[in-house]
Amino acid sequence: MSIYIIIVIIIFLLIYYNKRNNIEIDAIEYVRDGCYPIIGNLFSLIKNRTQFLKNSREIYGDCFKVKLLNQTIIFILNPFDWINIIKNRSLQFMGEQFSRTIFDLDHNFFGKSELDTELQGYFTQYLKCSNGLEKLNIALIEEMILFIKKEKNDLNEKQMEWRNIGLFEFCSKFLINSITKTLFGNVELEFIERNYRNFDSNIQYLFLLFPKWIYQLFFRNLLKSRYYLNKYWLSSIHEYNESDLIRDRTNLMMKNSDWFSSKDYAGEKTFLLWSSLTNTIPTLFWSLLYILKDEFIFEKVSNEINEHFPKEFFNNIQHISFNDNILHDKLICCIYLESIINESLRLYSNPMIMRKSIKNFEFTLYDKRKIFIKKNSIIALYPNIAQNDSNYFTSPNKFIFDRFINKMGENSHGFLPFGSGKSMCPGRLFAKSVIKISIIIFLQFIHYKLNLLENKIPNEKTHRYGVGVSHPEKDIQILLKF
Numbered sequence: 001m002s003i004y005i006i007i008v009i010i011i012f013l014l015i016y017y018n019k020r021n022n023i024e025i026d027a028i029e030y031v032r033d034g035c036y037p038i039i040g041n042l043f044s045l046i047k048n049r050t051q052f053l054k055n056s057r058e059i060y061g062d063c064f065k066v067k068l069l070n071q072t073i074i075f076i077l078n079p080f081d082w083i084n085i086i087k088n089r090s091l092q093f094m095g096e097q098f099s100r101t102i103f104d105l106d107h108n109f110f111g112k113s114e115l116d117t118e119l120q121g122y123f124t125q126y127l128k129c130s131n132g133l134e135k136l137n138i139a140l141i142e143e144m145i146l147f148i149k150k151e152k153n154d155l156n157e158k159q160m161e162w163r164n165i166g167l168f169e170f171c172s173k174f175l176i177n178s179i180t181k182t183l184f185g186n187v188e189l190e191f192i193e194r195n196y197r198n199f200d201s202n203i204q205y206l207f208l209l210f211p212k213w214i215y216q217l218f219f220r221n222l223l224k225s226r227y228y229l230n231k232y233w234l235s236s237i238h239e240y241n242e243s244d245l246i247r248d249r250t251n252l253m254m255k256n257s258d259w260f261s262s263k264d265y266a267g268e269k270t271f272l273l274w275s276s277l278t279n280t281i282p283t284l285f286w287s288l289l290y291i292l293k294d295e296f297i298f299e300k301v302s303n304e305i306n307e308h309f310p311k312e313f314f315n316n317i318q319h320i321s322f323n324d325n326i327l328h329d330k331l332i333c334c335i336y337l338e339s340i341i342n343e344s345l346r347l348y349s350n351p352m353i354m355r356k357s358i359k360n361f362e363f364t365l366y367d368k369r370k371i372f373i374k375k376n377s378i379i380a381l382y383p384n385i386a387q388n389d390s391n392y393f394t395s396p397n398k399f400i401f402d403r404f405i406n407k408m409g410e411n412s413h414g415f416l417p418f419g420s421g422k423s424m425c426p427g428r429l430f431a432k433s434v435i436k437i438s439i440i441i442f443l444q445f446i447h448y449k450l451n452l453l454e455n456k457i458p459n460e461k462t463h464r465y466g467v468g469v470s471h472p473e474k475d476i477q478i479l480l481k482f
């Protein structure tokens with residue numbers, strides 16, 4: 001008799017356990033609004049990703065599933081879950097899928113992890129260590145000063161005193177010119193600029209990882225610019241004056257041509273060109289705009305710059321030894337600039353950080369719910385929502401220029417403009433020095449007239465949501481004298 005009771009209890013326990021588990025698995029709901037057969041939530045994701053995710057969070061909480069064609073993406077929006085996601089070895093960075101679809105790499109070297117590590121090692125050596133960074137920054141300043149001289153000569157030739165230009169357009173020209181030449185040397189700038197701009201203007205569609213035929217059918221112009229860029233690198237392997245970073249990466253790929261195909265080599269260069277420019281330009285735009293528009297911020301920043309970077313500092317720039325790290329030490333002292341850049345990134349950076357599962361596993365969320373993650377599922381983090389949430393940042397819609405002074409705000413949960421973990425942006429230190437140096441040179445060497453009354457802070461264009469830092473909906477006209 002007692003054996004039957006035990007069996008019945010076991011069966012009941014099994015049914016209860018199974019049911020409980022099912023409830024927990026099902027507790028992560030699919031977003032139903034705007035979900036259509038076959039395409040799923042595609043339209044909402046393309047139209048305004050940030051708004052769609054904010055609305056979905058209000059209905060479904062911090063974790064929900066979104067259908068995109070034949071894929072399911074599990075969004076996890078609570079920052080307290082992110083560290084466990086990023087550290088989880090069953091979830092991997094989707095570098096391979098992205099580099100194949102977006103930059104047309106073969107990615108044969110993916111299986112050869114020593115080579116991948118060596119390639120990444122050059123980022124550490126030249127973009128993160130102070131000597132490598134110092135050398136790049138000195139070269140960058142020289143390029144920027146050259147740019148200003150050329151603009152001045154151009155205006156002189158045209159017998160004009162002022163140049164009327166959009167501030168975003170100026171930031172684009174200024175950085176495409178100086179970053180590209182600093183990293184890649186004496187390239188055919190006009191050609192690179194034209195194709196970069198065309199490629200960048202629609203790249204958000206490549207991030208959706210559609211099948212290849214869709215791009216071949218509907219995005220021919222985009223693929224053409226990528227083709228021209230990739231072809232350019234193949235026609236000119238080493239450029240005069242290229243940076244050590246590019247030289248060493250190129251040499252490593254050339255030496256291991258059994259692992260790196262010509263498509264890998266060319267795609268890697270286009271990838272580096274794109275990633276060095278695409279977020280740095282809009283971050284410079286927003287930072288500069290807030291400085292120029294607010295007298296109080298302007299004064300604070302000007303004082304800081306005059307103290308650490310008086311105009312005379314630039315007279316001897318070519319004689320600075322990059323072993324002394326003078327520039328690095330001075331840039332660190334510019335705490336208002338650092339905070340303004342972070343505050344611009346807090347408001348305007350919209351990356352979607354994705355990981356793919358390599359096996360089935362169960363993940364416990366911070367709120368104790370369990371998600372069953374199947375092999376090949378995609379997990380996505382979207383820091384912009386936390387970055388604009390009053391639970392993590394006071395008055396989140398306000399630009400508070402000194403919010404990040406002494407790294408106070410930066411330590412907050414949810415601030416991830418450069419991603420996190422192994423794939424965290426290796427160019428982040430260079431990016432910040434580029435933006436600081438650009439602002440310093442702008443304020444020290446360029447006269448400007450901005451109509452403060454007419455120009456409000458523009459809204460963001462929604463098309464970059466999920467890709468990176470937003471562009472303004474409308475450019476701000478400015479008069480510049482060099």
Ligand code: HEM
Pocket residue numbers: 095127272275276277279280283345349351352353354417418419420421422423424425426427428430431432468469
């Ligand atoms: C304000 C400027 C920048 C922002 C906001 C930014 C942001 C990001 C983000 C969000 C990622 C993806 C991280 C992830 O998925 O975990 C990334 C990756 C990357 N960034 Fe940046 N970035 C900036 C500037 C730069 C610059 C100047 C360079 C190069 C000189 C650069 C090189 C890269 C590279 C190579 C990767 C890919 C890393 C990998 O595949 O492991 N970025 N960046």
